Structures are given as structure tokens and as C-alpha cells.
Amino acid sequence: METFDRKKLYNKLIRFIIPLPFLLYFFNGLDRTNIGYAALTMNKELGISSVDFGIVTSVFFITYLIFQVPTNMLLERIGARKVIPTIVIGWGLATLLTFFAQNLTQLIVFRVLLGMFESGFFVGIIYWLTLWFPRSERGRVTAIFTLSLSVANIIGPPVAGYIIQYINFGGISGWRWLFIIEGILPMILGVIAWFVMRDNPDQAKWLSVEEKNVIRADLEEEKANNLANKEPVSWKKTVTNATLWKLAAIYGIINVAVQAASIWMPTLIKDIAAFLSPSLIGFVMVLPMIISVICMYWVGKHSDKIGERKWHIALPMFVLAFSFLLICLPVNSLALKMLALMLFGASVMSYYGPFWALPSELLSVEGVAISIAVINCCNAIGSICGNMLTGILMGRFGSTGVFVFFSIIAAVAGLIVLTLDLKKHSPEFSKQLSPNGLSPEQ
Incomplete structure (x- = not known):
């Protein structure tokens, strides 16, 4: 196994494993954010104010938060x-049921159901990937997987805008057709997933016995290294780990801005360009999202290559903060606004790969699934707060107040990232990636 071509093996694993979750996360992104484009006409039709819309977008994350940890415990079982x-x-x-919404209450009910079902997907996939790929591959793999969200943000906006404006069959509003079209497709993929997903490499018929042994050996060696460097921890110790809560705080705070911006951006753009x-x-949103795909992949790959995480997470957050300020500058320049949107695209997803490689590097192997779920729960809390506050700020201060708020939040998240002590928590990762055996930050 020492001479086995691991690069070739894990590239093969990526080709076989990643396409399905990539497609699923693509539709996950569409289903979560299509409400923002539907709002361009739906809010007026259903009599929804900016504060009401803040509630609609927030309730999704309430059930997302409540059901996330139980769902992932079920996934482990x-x-x-x-x-x-x-x-x-x-x-x-x-x-699909959102197609039938006739008032604010019904819309809230359907968003609650959506949050309940989506709650376990992302953290479930992240945990599932840890059963297939060793630590040295996860930054790249996570970046490729999460690229699908950027691809959804490229394809989704023009498609959603076109459907809303031009698809009005039977006198039914375009925003309703948007929900039925984007509801049926993931249901079909879900049925396919029943037949093609496997829980771990041992169940994969397309892997040879030798390939399975290599993957198993790599994962077992990683687990042994963790056990040798860290004492076994209980569930209680996992959730009281200070590093876990620092990661959770970072992710929760940045998503106050990112999740709200992803949903509200069409409305905010409409406010500054009526x-x-x-x-x-x-x-308008296509070019920034194309840039997002390129930068997200490059940052994840570069982070793995040089074995550095901190600045690959913090720098995109600082650029994101700057982009929000540029967007809201009271300057009547289309070129400046497009530059700001391109900076937004370059930074809004770039930290995902390096960030989601950290839980398995800094935390107990036995508690990684729970840790990932806790971190993503704070994402839900941040998203609830972000959407509620955006609705209030939009009503009182308009889009300028919202973008300034987003900028402050992104900068704070980046500053917290800089307080992470990665040398202390992940010596074995640094040795693995640095050719001279030194920590990348030394």
C-alpha cells in the first residue's frame, strides 16, 4: 500500500462519489434561495411587507435548527x-407545496416544513464525506461539493427571473411555477439517491479490494493519530469544547450576513436599481457567481496545498465586508456597483472549503458528526437573526442600512477567525502537509 497511487485513487473516488451530492446540493441551494426571487412579485400579490418577509425567511431556519442534531444522530445510527x-x-x-400558498400564514407553514427537511442535509453530507476521504483530501473535496451552491447561484437567478417574469401559464403567477418546477426535480433525484448511495467504501462495488484496503488504512491511521494525540472524549466534553464554540461562533456570525444576503439580494438590488x-x-447576478465558483475552488485547493487554513478563511470574510460597503456607496456608477458585486462573488463562498475542513482537524473524531451539527446549528441561529434584522433594517433604513450591517458582521467574523490557534490543535495535519515537518504558520 506504500507504493499505491493514492492521488489516482482519490481522484477516482471524487468522480464516483461527488456528482450526486453535487446535484443534490445544487437543488438545495435553489430551493432555499428561490424565495428571494419569488419575492419580487410574490410579496405584492400576497400583501407581504419587508418585516413579514423577514419572518418568512427566518422561520425556515427555526425548524432547520431544531431538527438538525436529531437528524444527524439518526444518520449515524x-x-x-x-x-x-x-x-x-x-x-x-x-x-412544491409552496405553489399553493394563498397568504402569509400558509407561506410560513411551507417554509417551516422546508427547514425541517433540509436541516440534516448539509451536515449529513459533510459527515458522510469523512467516511470516504482522509483529512488531506477533505479541503479539496468539500470545496468541490460546495461549488454546487455557487453553480446554483449562477444558473438559478436568470432562470428564476425568467420564470417569474414570463411563465404565467393558465393565468397563474410565475413565482408559483418557480416553486413547482424546483420542487419536482429534487424529488426525482431523491428517488435515484435511494438506489445509488452507499454508506462507506466497503459497500462500493466499483472499488477493488485493494482500493478499499488503502482507503480503510488511511482512515484508520488518521483515527489512530487522533487517539494518540487526544484523549477519548464524551458527548458532554464534545459540546463543551471551547474550540468547537469558537468555530460555531465564526460560522454563525458570518451567516448572519451571508444567508440573509443570498435571500435578500434580489430585493436589495431592486431597491438601488428600480x-x-x-x-x-x-x-446581473450571473457574473459574480461565476467568479464565486472559480475562487471557491482555487481557495480550497490552495489551502490544502500549503496546509494553511486561517487566512484562507479570514481574508475572504474581510473582502466580503469591503464589497458590501462598495455596493451601498452613494455613487451613481454602474461600473462601481458591478465591481462590488464581483468582489462579493469572489469572497462569499471562498472560505467554505477551508472552514469545513477544520472540524475534523481540530476536534475529536468520535464527536465530529455532533460537532459539525452544532456548528451548523449556529448557522441557523445566525440566519434567523440575520433575516429578521434585515427585514427591520430594510423597513427603517433601506438597502444602505442593510449593507452597512452586513459589512460589520463579516468583518467581525473574520477577526474571530484570526484568534484561532491552529498550531496548538492540529500538529499532525501540519506535519502531513508541510514538507519540512513544520507547521505552515511557523
Whole structure:
């Protein structure tokens, strides 16, 4: 196994493993953010104010928060092969039902259901990937997987804008057709996932016995290294770990801005450029999201290559903060606004790969699933607060107040990242990636 071509093996693993979760996360992104484009016409039709819309976007994250940890405990108990396809079919159904919403209350109910079903998907996939890939591959793998969200942000806006503006079959509003189209497709993929997903490499028929042995050996060696450097920890010790809560705080705070911005951006752009139609707003967002895909992949790959995480997470957050300030500058310059949006695209997802490689590097192997769920729960809390506050700020201060708020939040998250002591927590990772055996930060 010492002479086995591991690069070739893990590239093969990526080709076989990543396409399905990539597609699923693509539709996850569409189903979560399509409400922002629907709002361009839906809010007026249903009589929804900016504060009401803040509630609509927030309730999704309440059930997302409540059901996240239980769902991932279930995933550990019965496996991804059964849990993840069920989740996907459920969220597709919840999206489809939004087609029938007639008032604010019904819309809230459907968003609650969507949050319940989506709650375990992302952290479930992240945990599932730890059962297939060793630490040295996870930054790259996570970046490739999460690229699908950027791809959704490229394809989704112009498609959503077009559907809302031009698809009105049977006199039914375009925003309703948006939900039914984007609900049916993930339900189909969920059924497919039932038949093609496997819980771990041992169940993969497309891997040879030797390949399975190499993967198993790599994962067992990683676990042994963790056990040798860290005492076994209980569930209680896992959730009282200071590093876990620092990571959770970072992710929760940055998502106050990121999650709210991803949902509210169409409305915010409409506020500063009222002449734009829904379809044009969708096309305006294409270029920033193309840049997002490129930067996200490059940052994740570069982070793995040099064995550095801290600045690969913090710097995109600082650039994001700057982009929000540029967007809201009272300057009537289309070029400046587009530059700001391109900086937004370059930074809004770039920290994902390096960040989501940290839990398995800094925390106990036995508690990694729970740790990931706790971190993503703080994402939900941040998203609830972000959407509620955005609705209030939009009503009182307009889009300028919202963008200034987003900028402050992103900068604070970046500053907290700089307080992480990665040399203390992850010596074995540094030795693995640094050719001279020194920590990348030394």
C-alpha cells in the first residue's frame, strides 16, 4: 500500500462519489434561495411587507435548527443511504407545496416544513464525506461539493427571473411555477439517491479490494493519530469544547450576513436599481457567481496545498465586508456597483472549503458528526437573526442600512477567525502537509 497511487485513487473516488451530492446540493441551494426571487412579485400579490418577509425567511431556519442534531444522530445510527434520500424527497415536496400558498400564514407553514427537511442535509453530507476521504483530501473535496451552491447561484437567478417574469401559464403567477418546477426535480433525484448511495467504501462495488484496503488504512491511521494525540472524549466534553464554540461562533456570525444576503439580494438590488426587471436582476447576478465558483475552488485547493487554513478563511470574510460597503456607496456608477458585486462573488463562498475542513482537524473524531451539527446549528441561529434584522433594517433604513450591517458582521467574523490557534490543535495535519515537518504558520 506504500507504493499505491493514492492521488489516482482519490481522484477516482471524487468522480464516483461527488456528482450526486453535487446535484443534490445544487437543488438545495435553489430551493432555499428561490424565495428571494419569488419575492419580487410574490410579496405584492400576497400583501407581504419587508418585516413579514423577514419572518418568512427566518422561520425556515427555526425548524432547520431544531431538527438538525436529531437528524444527524439518526444518520449515524442508520446510515446516509436511507436518511439523505428521504430528506431530499421531503424538501422537494415542501417546495412544491409552496405553489399553493394563498397568504402569509400558509407561506410560513411551507417554509417551516422546508427547514425541517433540509436541516440534516448539509451536515449529513459533510459527515458522510469523512467516511470516504482522509483529512488531506477533505479541503479539496468539500470545496468541490460546495461549488454546487455557487453553480446554483449562477444558473438559478436568470432562470428564476425568467420564470417569474414570463411563465404565467393558465393565468397563474410565475413565482408559483418557480416553486413547482424546483420542487419536482429534487424529488426525482431523491428517488435515484435511494438506489445509488452507499454508506462507506466497503459497500462500493466499483472499488477493488485493494482500493478499499488503502482507503480503510488511511482512515484508520488518521483515527489512530487522533487517539494518540487526544484523549477519548464524551458527548458532554464534545459540546463543551471551547474550540468547537469558537468555530460555531465564526460560522454563525458570518451567516448572519451571508444567508440573509443570498435571500435578500434580489430585493436589495431592486431597491438601488428600480428600473431592473426580475429577469435582468437574475442576469446581473450571473457574473459574480461565476467568479464565486472559480475562487471557491482555487481557495480550497490552495489551502490544502500549503496546509494553511486561517487566512484562507479570514481574508475572504474581510473582502466580503469591503464589497458590501462598495455596493451601498452613494455613487451613481454602474461600473462601481458591478465591481462590488464581483468582489462579493469572489469572497462569499471562498472560505467554505477551508472552514469545513477544520472540524475534523481540530476536534475529536468520535464527536465530529455532533460537532459539525452544532456548528451548523449556529448557522441557523445566525440566519434567523440575520433575516429578521434585515427585514427591520430594510423597513427603517433601506438597502444602505442593510449593507452597512452586513459589512460589520463579516468583518467581525473574520477577526474571530484570526484568534484561532491552529498550531496548538492540529500538529499532525501540519506535519502531513508541510514538507519540512513544520507547521505552515511557523
